[in-house]
Amino acid sequence: MNDRLHHAFASKHNLLNMYYTAGYPGLHDTLPLAKSLVEAGADILEIGMPFSDPLADGPVIQHSSAVALANGMNLPVLFEQLQELRAAVPETPVLLMGYLNPVLQFGVEKFLQKAAEVGVDGLILPDLPLDEYEEQYHALFQQYGLKAVFLITPQTSEERIRRLDALSDAFLYLVSGPGTTGGTTLADLEAQEQYFERIAGMKLKTPRLIGFGIADKAGFDRACSHAEGAIIGSALIRALEDAEDAPATAGRFVRGIKS
Amino acid sequence: MTSYQQPSARGYYGEFGGAFIPEMLYPNVEELRTRYLDILADSGFQAELQLLLRDYVGRPTPLFEAKRLSARYGTRIFLKREDLCHTGAHKINNTVGQILLAQRLGKKRIIAETGAGQHGVATATVCALMGLPCVVYMGAIDMERQAPNVARMRLLGAEVRRAESGSQTLKDATNEAIRDWIANPVDTHYIIGSVVGPHPYPDLVARLQAVISEEMRAQLLEKTGTELPDYVVACVGGGSNAAGAFYHFLDEPSVRLIAVEAAGHGVDSGHSAATSVLGTPGIIHGSRTLLMQDEHGQITEPYSLSAGLDYPGIGPLHAHLGASGRAEFIAITDDEALAAVSELSRLEGIIPALETAHALAALAQLGAGPDDVVVVNLSGRGDKDLETYLKNMDKLL
Numbered sequence: 001m002n003d004r005l006h007h008a009f010a011s012k013h014n015l016l017n018m019y020y021t022a023g024y025p026g027l028h029d030t031l032p033l034a035k036s037l038v039e040a041g042a043d044i045l046e047i048g049m050p051f052s053d054p055l056a057d058g059p060v061i062q063h064s065s066a067v068a069l070a071n072g073m074n075l076p077v078l079f080e081q082l083q084e085l086r087a088a089v090p091e092t093p094v095l096l097m098g099y100l101n102p103v104l105q106f107g108v109e110k111f112l113q114k115a116a117e118v119g120v121d122g123l124i125l126p127d128l129p130l131d132e133y134e135e136q137y138h139a140l141f142q143q144y145g146l147k148a149v150f151l152i153t154p155q156t157s158e159e160r161i162r163r164l165d166a167l168s169d170a171f172l173y174l175v176s177g178p179g180t181t182g183g184t185t186l187a188d189l190e191a192q193e194q195y196f197e198r199i200a201g202m203k204l205k206t207p208r209l210i211g212f213g214i215a216d217k218a219g220f221d222r223a224c225s226h227a228e229g230a231i232i233g234s235a236l237i238r239a240l241e242d243a244e245d246a247p248a249t250a251g252r253f254v255r256g257i258k259s
Numbered sequence: 260m261t262s263y264q265q266p267s268a269r270g271y272y273g274e275f276g277g278a279f280i281p282e283m284l285y286p287n288v289e290e291l292r293t294r295y296l297d298i299l300a301d302s303g304f305q306a307e308l309q310l311l312l313r314d315y316v317g318r319p320t321p322l323f324e325a326k327r328l329s330a331r332y333g334t335r336i337f338l339k340r341e342d343l344c345h346t347g348a349h350k351i352n353n354t355v356g357q358i359l360l361a362q363r364l365g366k367k368r369i370i371a372e373t374g375a376g377q378h379g380v381a382t383a384t385v386c387a388l389m390g391l392p393c394v395v396y397m398g399a400i401d402m403e404r405q406a407p408n409v410a411r412m413r414l415l416g417a418e419v420r421r422a423e424s425g426s427q428t429l430k431d432a433t434n435e436a437i438r439d440w441i442a443n444p445v446d447t448h449y450i451i452g453s454v455v456g457p458h459p460y461p462d463l464v465a466r467l468q469a470v471i472s473e474e475m476r477a478q479l480l481e482k483t484g485t486e487l488p489d490y491v492v493a494c495v496g497g498g499s500n501a502a503g504a505f506y507h508f509l510d511e512p513s514v515r516l517i518a519v520e521a522a523g524h525g526v527d528s529g530h531s532a533a534t535s536v537l538g539t540p541g542i543i544h545g546s547r548t549l550l551m552q553d554e555h556g557q558i559t560e561p562y563s564l565s566a567g568l569d570y571p572g573i574g575p576l577h578a579h580l581g582a583s584g585r586a587e588f589i590a591i592t593d594d595e596a597l598a599a600v601s602e603l604s605r606l607e608g609i610i611p612a613l614e615t616a617h618a619l620a621a622l623a624q625l626g627a628g629p630d631d632v633v634v635v636n637l638s639g640r641g642d643k644d645l646e647t648y649l650k651n652m653d654k655l656l
Contacts, residue, residue: 051556051557052425052557052558052559053425053430053431053434053543053544053558055280055281055434055437055438055441055544055545056281056283056441058438059424062424062425066424066425069557074555074557075555076555099542100279100542101541101542101543101552101556101558102555102556102557103556104540104541104542104556105539105541105552105554105555105556106555106556126281126282127279127280127281127542127545128279129277129278129279129280131269132277132279150282151281151282151283152282153282153283153285153286153444155283155285155286155444155445156282156285156286157286160285175282175283178283178441178442178443178444179441179442180283180438180441180442183442
């Protein structure tokens with residue numbers, strides 16, 4: 001039974017969800033990176049499925065996506081690589097994050113089936129509209145035991161947050177402020193704190209992880225004081241840009257956050 | 260009969276449309292969706308819009324009977340002179356409407372994307388008129404090939420930001436504009452330039468461009484005794500001028516609607532922008548529509564000599580018009596378009612934009628008879644393309 005996510009949230013505090021782009025920096029780095037991130041202390045893995053036009057992502061993840069695509073990454077290759085995923089990281093929840101179009105071309109049901117087969121726990125598809133998810137895909141996600149992660153921003157209305165909370169069976173992804181991934185959102189700390197506290201005060205049933213613009217231990221610790229944990233992506237990708245040994249660099253990065 | 264004009268409540272034309280946007284854009288798009296119809300219907304808004312369209316844009320634009328061109332093709336051809344609009348193309352019909360909308364939404368800052376630069380110029384123009392700051396995203400490659408429009412935008416006080424990502428053309432400029440909107444969710448309005456993007460943009464832009472066909476009907480009645488032509492011909496990149504030219508004829512089945520795409524070097528050459536032929540259903544810029552993509556759903560780069568037509572998607576309205584058979588699609592190569600530039604210049608004394616020339620080149624393929632009335636939407640003038648024309652003088656003379 002697929003309860004790795006629930007187990008992680010029930011048994012741990014201050015969860016670190018590490019994002020990286022599949023097929024970056026090298027085509028075959030996907031699985032070695034997973035292993036080394038988990039060994040170093042990552043609690044959840046979020047593997048990005050590269051897309052040519054990642055609207056919600058900043059320059060760092062755009063670049064890693066372009067490199068990964070040029071390396072030959074695509075969904076059939078990714079699923080092939082993920083065959084060994086569960087042998088490599090038996091306990092760690094794994095999410096796939098990406099945009100809807102490649103999933104549509106692959107075939108939604110085939111995608112869900114493949115994801116479940118290799119042991120993926122949940123999906124983050126930021127451009128899948130809530131209405132479409134609810135009406136067309138929620139039952140299918142459940143059939144394959146896959147959990148959907150929804151995003152919340154400072155502009156998301158309370159009514160909509162309640163709806164997302166009710167529909168969610170994983171965690172809510174709190175986007176820390178306005179902007180795409182990798183942006184610095186520390187400009188208006190006070191507004192950000194108020195936003196985090198407003199959400200905390202809503203007593204939602206679903207746990208929350210904070211993401212976007214969290215780059216180091218200080219950012220991680222601060223996020224953990226407002227939610228169950230945090231998501232880091234662009235900062236890791238940046239560290240991997242010039243890495244000679246990508247898995248070793250990734251391990252060092254995580255130990256730096258978790259120390 | 261269901262109307263082709265009106266998308267469903269969720270913005271679908273048949274199976275195309277919708278709003279596939281990340282949560283970060285949801286409040287912006289939702290605000291627009293819940294308010295645009297009321298604002299457009301408001302009498303104060305309409306009064307202000309009509310005044311600007313008349314005194315600033317220069318509407319109504321003439322419907323000109325092109326007699327020498329008609330003789331050449333053995334049919335009766337009228338040109339809807341959108342090239343005579345202020346700033347030289349139909350694009351300003353939309354930006355005038357959207358800037359008034361932005362004011363009513365309380366927005367203080369305007370962003371836009373541009374390919375050929377016409378929409379960027381039209382946006383920079385209305386921002387100057389209303390005293391609002393304006394940022395236009397433009398692909399690095401397009402900035403090179405449309406340098407005069409970059410200069411125009413800057414002269415008008417706009418900041419032109421270079422889109423360096425991806426293919427560095429219109430698609431990437433649109434991505435950057437969307438990312439800007441994500442980063443500025445409260446005070447900024449995004450004036451999208453075509454009938455593309457998430458609902459309600461395709462409908463909003465179509466409604467603002469619909470003035471083209473509204474005028475055509477009245478002018479045709481006066482000149483031919485009937486409001487309905489036999490053919491309406493327009494070029495399609497994203498499809499805003501075609502949407503405007505088709506709009507009030509969409510539910511008139513006797514009128515044949517001809518959408519003309521850019522074949523580039525040829526539809527099967529691997530260097531083309533003929534989305535209706537080469538595209539498959541998918542999602543681009545928040546809309547489910549036809550787009551050019553590889554087998555893995557990665558969006559591919561279209562090619563056309565004309566910077567205004569090399570968009571890898573097509574508005575969802577047009578995808579539906581194609582799928583339902585309501586509109587017919589014709590693809591015209593770079594060389595055919597250049598020949599049409601030359602032909603219109605010499606037969607009628609009008610130098611068309613390269614985009615518009617694609618529509619003109621389709622006249623040879625219509626098979627229209629001597630009693631038929633054909634309206635070509637002359638969407639823009641050729642001044643901005645002079646450099647391209649100079650480089651291709653051997654094909655023009």
